Amino acid sequence: MDALIEGYRHFRKTYYRENEKLLKDLFERGQSPKTMMIACSDSRIDPALQLGARPGDVFMVRNVANLVPPYRPDSEFHSTSAALEFAVLALKVEHIIVLGHARCGGIAALLSGAHAGRSDFVGNWIRIAEPARQAVEAANLHDDDQRRLLAELESVKVSLKNLRTFPWVKTAEDAGHLKIHGWYFNIGTGLLWRQNADGKFEQV
Numbered sequence: 001m002d003a004l005i006e007g008y009r010h011f012r013k014t015y016y017r018e019n020e021k022l023l024k025d026l027f028e029r030g031q032s033p034k035t036m037m038i039a040c041s042d043s044r045i046d047p048a049l050q051l052g053a054r055p056g057d058v059f060m061v062r063n064v065a066n067l068v069p070p071y072r073p074d075s076e077f078h079s080t081s082a083a084l085e086f087a088v089l090a091l092k093v094e095h096i097i098v099l100g101h102a103r104c105g106g107i108a109a110l111l112s113g114a115h116a117g118r119s120d121f122v123g124n125w126i127r128i129a130e131p132a133r134q135a136v137e138a139a140n141l142h143d144d145d146q147r148r149l150l151a152e153l154e155s156v157k158v159s160l161k162n163l164r165t166f167p168w169v170k171t172a173e174d175a176g177h178l179k180i181h182g183w184y185f186n187i188g189t190g191l192l193w194r195q196n197a198d199g200k201f202e203q204v
């Protein structure tokens with residue numbers, strides 16, 4: 001805790017002072033980010049640090065394994081879907097990025113089945129990425145790293161597909177107001193990959 005309080009004091013003395021105008025403007029005028037990002041809650045992922053995002057740039061959702069559930073309006077509590085609705089309909093973001101990442105614990109749990117039936121929430125949540133697990137099984141890979149990589153990339157594709165089940169996402173994309181992107185970051189190499197027009201991931 002002391003390190004975080006120390007970090008806050010450092011922020012006040014440096015970043016806050018140097019960016020006071022930007023931060024005060026954001027405070028007064030409110031936010032108008034052009035980009036929404038869905039990233040993993042994993043503590044190693046830090047879009048501000050790794051992508052240079054400033055306050056006000058990115059409307060951020062972080063959840064276990066950076067997943068987007070399918071469109072399912074009902075009386076349950078849907079935090080990711082609520083954020084998506086606000087970003088698309090109220091903020092009118094122009095881009096949505098699903099940021100996958102290497103060595104994702106949520107995706108590892110999906111592959112191992114570790115949480116299936118043995119957790120209150122995680123096991124059911126990561127079931128969203130079940131098509132990614134099936135793709136890995138179908139690929140018949142024996143190397144664990146390759147299995148994880150494929151599952152992580154395929155799960156980003158599942159989320160992109162699910163995004164398009166939200167009617168207002170589909171409408172905005174079809175009208176050309178919204179672009180949807182699949183990205184993948186590896187903290188070990190520091191490299192970012194991006195899905196190209198053919199659906200393949202290539203290094204940026």
Ligand SMILES: [Zn+2]
Nearest residue numbers: 040042104105
């Ligand atoms: Zn993760």
